[in-house]
Amino acid sequence: MTSTRPLRADAARNRELLLAAAADEFAERGLDASVADIARRAGVGKGTVFRHFASKDDLIAAIVLDRVDALNTIGERLLDAADPGAALLEFLAAAAHQRQQRDLSFLQEAGELTADVKSVRTRMFDIVHALVDRAREHGAVRTDVTGADIVLLMCAPNYVTTYVPDAPPDLWRRYLAIIFDGLRPEGAHPLPHPPPPTR
């Protein structure tokens, strides 16, 4: 355990400024927004970025960690909701709400991951699987979809809206509704391909 003494006041403030600026910049310009731009947006020098985060990937990982962790907290709370179908829907809404798809792609793409990131990811998978299992048992979701399916479909609502310029901020709700209707048992047609492994 690296017993780390508390940050100096200005350093702590800058760290938060950086995280916020980076999140904004990534949301606007995608993951290849430049470190220099992020620093400028936060009002600090570029060197400061690397004082707080070992590399750009490290900065991204810090953001992802925060957000997936927040999502996990929501998910865990929903695990004993009265209506499992509504709980799953709410979880997916929460995921879409904070443009989670970039986080997800980072979680998958990044070659080797920190232990932190790995653990938060498997925890998320577990939660999704549990939510889906409960919803399925409750008859709220068709019997042939798995947790792995939902993990993949999770960021689709947000993704499709990236194609419309100046999209209204909650257009994703429309596509989440359509996709969720496709997950319901009513009117389900058999699926032509087996699900991917759980991993």
Added chain:
Amino acid sequence: MTSTRPLRADAARNRELLLAAAADEFAERGLDASVADIARRAGVGKGTVFRHFASKDDLIAAIVLDRVDALNTIGERLLDAADPGAALLEFLAAAAHQRQQRDLSFLQEAGELTADVKSVRTRMFDIVHALVDRAREHGAVRTDVTGADIVLLMCAPNYVTTYVPDAPPDLWRRYLAIIFDGLRPEGAHPLPHPPPPTR
């Protein structure tokens, strides 16, 4: 009209090699695969790339044009199919089949587009709208989805599979089926957000 005299034999061959190599490279590595890699894969020098295409964007545009055009041809053929619901599904399958989502994102993102690209795009929108209208009138698709919705959802099946490493090549069929079930009238729940404008 630039009345262009026919290409020399080796030049024509190299052009095809380049288009094929670029399509492969873009499919594997995404749109920021380097021009140098594309040239190497095609077995030509880097300068040759720029003799055939004014810029990297121009090369991308040429590929997109080809593929969207091919898709349009399929779409037009499907316009007078016996079963409009099946026709729409088949169109979406054709779109997913050739990893159309990168094309789509280029069509939308690229700031200013060639007249060619613009025309092929509006033609595609028209075709999708016609397919959807027919399917809706036939009762194969819920009444509250529009052509614009389908244009957006078109590449989602492919997109979601990009997250699974070593995905089986037609895993997208599974997610197309789920999404298409969400488009059917049976068991449709009202949508919480109006559709985006047609443009």
Added chain:
DNA sequence: CAACAAACGGACCGGGCGGTCAACTTGCTA
């Protein structure tokens, strides 16, 4: 308030990118 470590900032570096160019090769045609 003195003094020191912690934090900061921006010039700087190496590398890879898209794109250019001039010397060289090659397919076509008379």
Added chain:
DNA sequence: TAGCAAGTTGACCGCCCGGTCCGTTTGTTG
């Protein structure tokens, strides 16, 4: 088959990126 335009090539250019480094500033502590 001779000659030339069309085509090819890879070294080269300028640019921007992630990351480093060290002289300077600043919060903290006794």
